[in-house]
Amino acid sequence: MSTRLISPRNRIRTFRFWATVAVLLLAAATLTSAIIGKVEHDAIATSQNDVRLTLRPARTAEADLLTAYVNQETGQRGFLLTGDASFLVPYVQGDRDARQLEQQLRGLFASDPTSNTRLDAIVAAGNTWRADAADPQIAVRRQSAVMNAQFVALVDKGKLLFDALRTRFDALTSRTESQISAALANVSIAQADAGTAINATLIGAFLVAVLALAGLRYLFAKPLGRFLRQIQTIARGDYRGPIDARGPREFKVVADAVDRMRDNIVRTTIDAAAAQQRLGVREERDRLAADLHDRTIQRVFGLGLSLDALNNANPTGELEPMIEETDRIIRELRSVIFAISADHEDEGLRAGIVDLVTDSRRSLGFMPHLDLRGPLDSAVPEPIAAEVLAVLREALSNIARHARATTARVSVAYDSKAIRLEVSDDGTGLAPDARAGDGTRNIRARASKFDGTTTITTSPSGGTVVTWQVPLPVQ
16 A cells, blocks of 8 residues: 655655754854954954053153153253252152153063063163263262363263163164054954954855755755645545655655555545444344344244143143244244344343243243343343343242243333343232242342342232342443
């Protein structure tokens, strides 16, 4: 029944596999972008911190240090020209400021040996200028107001030494400026690299998304559409239609389930048709069995009673063969009824009652009238059914032994709440002083076992009526 095309590539081409690949590619692109962004951000932050925390403060301190030296030179020159000691205040303060600024710059240049070396050169040049020119000039000016040849020589030497100091400053500030320019250039380069990396990552993610959509359409959407159309064809009743499971491996799983469902539907349909046929045959058998029971066998019963009456009226024995033949016909009819009955496989309560009543004819001398009502075989539990047969056997036995009856009636009726057995006869009835025998006690005990009731009375027309009733369990 199964018709399915399966590609060997389904072993690796699953929806989960390709979805995982697409997600991993997108995740890799995102992670790459994040890593590149973090690296460039750190580079930018490092360069910016160098400029903000080291280079610019160093450039400012350098300018302040030069100002401190210029203040010293200006104060020293003013004192030399005027001899006014107030001009020495900037000289002294400039020297103090220079010492503090030199310490600040050493801290800023802690990781830059070259700048520290150039700062050392500035400090040395400043010390030389003060020791060899400035301080001796101030000392000479304090001693004499006349500019002699020695004084002029000291002035010229101080000018040369201070120019050398300025040259040292130019070397240091030039390096600091180049470092600032390089750091700012690094920031620009890092920003450009970060932008380029992010753009490349975005383009890669876009390409991955486009390829994923195209692959989804080719690998999944088209096969899924074809697959759904085939399933809809099967759902409309064409159970021979093929199932093309090419595509993701999940399609094969669904195709297997559809195949099993299709096979189950076909089997169920066949079984239902067979069951319907069996039901029709069973209904026909039940109808035939009912006709035989309700018409033919009752007429044969009547014929048997008539022959019994004639035999009793004229006991010559000539009718005995006919009576025997009637009994055989009744047994054969009962066999035929059971053979064609829908429940002939299970000899249930109904068949047991018929057997007992039929067999009792020998001991009674007549055939009791039988009335059965309701689904006795299917609705009465087996333990209660066994008790019904035992009570009926006991009641028929009592009639044969004590009643001297000529007719009897057996009625078994079922309703949704109880089963009721009634056995009556036209015999002598109950004696006023009669005591319950073992049979009667057994009948009552069998009813009490199931919370039932038993009544044994004499009917108005004579004879005995045994009524035995037991409630049925709720279904």
